[in-house]
Amino acid sequence: MSWYDKLLQVDRRWIFLAIGVAVVVPFFAPLGLPVVVTDPVQGLYDAVESIPPNDKPLLLSIDYAPATLPELEPMAFAILRHAFRNDVNVIVMTLHPAGYGLAERAIRGIAEEMDQVEGEDYVFMGFSPGVSAPILGLGVAIRNVFPEDAYGTPLDEIPMMEGVRNYDDIPLAITLAGWSAAEAWIYYAREPYGQRVGAGVTAVMATDYYPYLNAGQLQGLLGGMRGAAEYEVLIEREGKGVLGMDSQSVIHLLIIILIVLGNVAYFAQRRAKRRAALEDA
Amino acid sequence: MSHHIIWTTIGAILTLSIYSFLYKDNPFYKFAEHLVVGISAGYYLVIYTFNFIVPNVARPVFALELSGEAIPLAGLEWWMALIPGLLGLLLYARFFPKFAWVGRWPLGIYVGGYAGLGLSPVMQARILSQMQANSLPLTSVTNVLLVVGLLGTLIYFFFSMRHKGVLGVFARIGIVFLMVGFGASFGYTVMSRISLLIGRVDFLLSDWLHLVG
Numbered sequence: 071m072s073w074y075d076k077l078l079q080v081d082r083r084w085i086f087l088a089i090g091v092a093v094v095v096p097f098f099a100p101l102g103l104p105v106v107v108t109d110p111v112q113g114l115y116d117a118v119e120s121i122p123p124n125d126k127p128l129l130l131s132i133d134y135a136p137a138t139l140p141e142l143e144p145m146a147f148a149i150l151r152h153a154f155r156n157d158v159n160v161i162v163m164t165l166h167p168a169g170y171g172l173a174e175r176a177i178r179g180i181a182e183e184m185d186q187v188e189g190e191d192y193v194f195m196g197f198s199p200g201v202s203a204p205i206l207g208l209g210v211a212i213r214n215v216f217p218e219d220a221y222g223t224p225l226d227e228i229p230m231m232e233g234v235r236n237y238d239d240i241p242l243a244i245t246l247a248g249w250s251a252a253e254a255w256i257y258y259a260r261e262p263y264g265q266r267v268g269a270g271v272t273a274v275m276a277t278d279y280y281p282y283l284n285a286g287q288l289q290g291l292l293g294g295m296r297g298a299a300e301y302e303v304l305i306e307r308e309g310k311g312v313l314g315m316d317s318q319s320v321i322h323l324l325i326i327i328l329i330v331l332g333n334v335a336y337f338a339q340r341r342a343k344r345r346a347a348l349e350d351a
Numbered sequence: 352m353s354h355h356i357i358w359t360t361i362g363a364i365l366t367l368s369i370y371s372f373l374y375k376d377n378p379f380y381k382f383a384e385h386l387v388v389g390i391s392a393g394y395y396l397v398i399y400t401f402n403f404i405v406p407n408v409a410r411p412v413f414a415l416e417l418s419g420e421a422i423p424l425a426g427l428e429w430w431m432a433l434i435p436g437l438l439g440l441l442l443y444a445r446f447f448p449k450f451a452w453v454g455r456w457p458l459g460i461y462v463g464g465y466a467g468l469g470l471s472p473v474m475q476a477r478i479l480s481q482m483q484a485n486s487l488p489l490t491s492v493t494n495v496l497l498v499v500g501l502l503g504t505l506i507y508f509f510f511s512m513r514h515k516g517v518l519g520v521f522a523r524i525g526i527v528f529l530m531v532g533f534g535a536s537f538g539y540t541v542m543s544r545i546s547l548l549i550g551r552v553d554f555l556l557s558d559w560l561h562l563v564g
Contacts, residue, residue: 140550
């Protein structure tokens with residue numbers, strides 16, 4: 071069997087093993103590769119940075135599920151740390167039923183880390199089903215969608231919600247979603263109400279959102295774990311995003327090598343077959 | 352042993368069970384797969400029930416209470432809770448063949464309502480705003496590439512005329528831009544899948560085994 075035939079018939083489980091090793095090794099031997107910040111991420115950072123402290127709140131819709139946790143939770147943590155560092159109040163909500171526990175984990179964890187007080191610095195609204203209906207409803211009146219917070223406290227009794235009625239009182243809404251919720255915020259918050267919207271999405275979806283970013287319909291865009299890493303660099307607080315970048319780079323390099331090898335073997339095999347066919351003729 | 356350690360260990364065992372499929376299909380993988388489907392269904396049911404059905408339908412209709420305030424029987428809020436609740440129940444008529452036709456009414460209202468809600472915003476966001484953003488002066492290389500790529504891609508999908516002559520040239524340019532776009536999308540997809548693997552490995556190494564910080 072020639073070298074190219076052997077290469078093309080390698081058991082895929084060896085490739086899985088190579089990928090596994092490539093992921094694990096950087097955890098024990100970090101390479102410290104630099105993370106360069108791109109314009110879409112800078113745009114979202116600047117949008118959050120522009121919110122005046124102790125004034126109108128940031129709306130953070132944590133719309134992801136456990137399946138997309140590694141990509142989107144680092145974004146949530148980084149944005150919450152950024153907001154709280156700047157004394158920006160945060161309203162946290164979710165449009166995904168599985169996002170309730172994750173949203174609560176994010177806001178409570180970061181709030182405790184940064185000594186933020188519930189009701190004064192942040193409020194967790196909980197889950198509202200329907201996607202378009204709650205997003206549209208928030209533009210009319212927040213209290214129509216969330217008459218009380220996730221723990222049953224009426225919004226009128228929450229100090230930070232005084233004077234916060236609808237999108238007019240929210241300078242920026244950010245959605246972190248691994249599904250079409252991010253588009254829904256553009257359709258139902260940005261277009262009818264002119265609400266400024268930012269998005270953090272999985273890398274798979276990121277290419278679909280660049281048209282919205284380029285058209286100015288999004289203030290900024292975080293794409294996957296890389297986007298989270300860039301945001302962590304901007305807030306100068308490394309987290310899971312930056313931690314994963316070394317493994318990400320090593321595996322991408324491995325995949326490039328495998329693709330090149332595969333193509334070289336394929337074309338070598340094709341050339342050999344053509345030569346054999348000519349000789350037979 | 353604390354609850355945290357127990358649940359983390361269970362999570363690690365289930366993670367390794369799922370990844371065992373990479374070697375070959377086996378009962379551990381099947382068990383973990385069925386478990387995640389069942390738990391997800393149950394979790395969603397509980398969330399929807401206690402976060403939406405109970406406070407927005409059951410409590411107003413049966414306990415005459417909405418958001419902590421009493422509401423009158425047969426008042427506006429009461430009907431606003433009852434009617435959508437009944438429509439939602441009617442959806443389940445499809446499980447009874449004799450009465451399945453009844454389920455088409457709430458489905459029609461649901462589809463029609465959402466279609467109506469979405470018609471204007473989606474048209475504005477996906478078509479009008481995009482057309483406005485792509486109406487660019489050809490004063491820079493980026494703008495020229497954007498306009499040429501957009502026209503080429505749109506022309507490629509125009510099948511009412513043969514792709515010959517100038518149309519054929521633009522269609523071939525469109526193919527090139529499409530391939531570049533697909534390549535970028537594929538690269539992002541690879542990054543996304545690898546990120547999920549990194550997340551799981553991080554869980555195993557730091558949360559479970561405490562081998563890394």
